[in-house]
Amino acid sequence: MGEQAKASRSGIQRELPVAIHSQISGQFRSKIASGEWPANYRLKSEPELAQELGVSRGTLRRATSTLIKEGLLKQVRGRGTFVTSTTIEPAIAQKLSTLTEDFANQGVETTTEVIEAMLIDPPRPIAALLEVSPGGSVLRLVRRRSTAEGPVALLYNYVRADLTPGIEKVNFENASLFGTLEGRFALKIASARRTFSARAAEGSVAEYLELPSGSPVQYLEQVTYLSDDRPIEYSDVWIHSGRLRVTSLLSRR
Structure with a gap:
C-alpha cells in the first residue's frame, strides 16, 4: 500500500x-x-x-x-x-505488593468475599490499557476484603484471559491474584503503575463498604506489567479510609 x-x-x-x-x-x-x-x-x-x-x-x-x-x-x-493522568502523580517508590500480602505480613486476619468472577468483553478504556485485541476477553474479578471491624476494601480486577486460560475457575476466596498469576500461570510480574486519589463512595461502592453515600474513600488505580513489558492486569480499588490507612515508607536516596 x-x-x-x-x-x-x-x-x-x-x-x-x-x-x-x-x-x-x-x-x-x-x-x-x-x-x-x-x-x-x-x-x-x-x-x-x-x-x-x-x-x-x-x-x-x-x-x-x-x-x-x-x-x-x-x-x-x-x-x-x-x-498522562489528569491529576498530579508524585513518583512514589514502594514495594509492589497486594493488600492480601500486606495484611499477611502484618498479621491481620481478613476474609475475602468473591462477588463476581467471569469472563467479559472489556470496556474500551480497559481493553486499551491491557492491549487486548478486538474480540478478546478478560476476567472481571470483584472482591470485598473485610477484617473483624467490617469491610475495608472493594476490588475490581481485570485480567487478560489470553495469558491465563481457565483463570475464571480459580477460587479467589482462598487464592491471591498475584500468587495465582505467578504460580499457576508462571507469569513474572515485574512492575505496576499506581495512582491514588480521593473519591466519594456512591452506589455499589458505598453499599459494599457499608458507608453512607458520599462518604470519602481512598481510590487506587493500577496497571500491572510482566517482565516482558506486557500489561497483565488492571484494577480499581476503593479503600474504607476509616478502617485502613495506606502508608508509604520513603527514602530520599
Whole structure:
C-alpha cells in the first residue's frame, strides 16, 4: 500500500494547508479527550505508529513532542510513551505488593468475599490499557476484603484471559491474584503503575463498604506489567479510609 493510501486511511489530508504533524497531534488530542486513550495508556512504538499513519518517524516525533509539551503525553525511558493522568502523580517508590500480602505480613486476619468472577468483553478504556485485541476477553474479578471491624476494601480486577486460560475457575476466596498469576500461570510480574486519589463512595461502592453515600474513600488505580513489558492486569480499588490507612515508607536516596 502506498504512502498516500496509508495517510488517507489514517485520516491525514495532505491537501489541507495544515502541517501533517499538527493533524496527527490533533488526532491524538481527540483520542485522549474522548477517553479512547485513557490515562496511563501506552502508545504503540514509534515505528509502528509511523507505519500505521503513513508518515516519517520525524513527523510523528514532532506531533508527540507537541503533546508532551502540553502535558498530555510523557515518555518513560525504556518503557515508551504514555498518556498522562489528569491529576498530579508524585513518583512514589514502594514495594509492589497486594493488600492480601500486606495484611499477611502484618498479621491481620481478613476474609475475602468473591462477588463476581467471569469472563467479559472489556470496556474500551480497559481493553486499551491491557492491549487486548478486538474480540478478546478478560476476567472481571470483584472482591470485598473485610477484617473483624467490617469491610475495608472493594476490588475490581481485570485480567487478560489470553495469558491465563481457565483463570475464571480459580477460587479467589482462598487464592491471591498475584500468587495465582505467578504460580499457576508462571507469569513474572515485574512492575505496576499506581495512582491514588480521593473519591466519594456512591452506589455499589458505598453499599459494599457499608458507608453512607458520599462518604470519602481512598481510590487506587493500577496497571500491572510482566517482565516482558506486557500489561497483565488492571484494577480499581476503593479503600474504607476509616478502617485502613495506606502508608508509604520513603527514602530520599
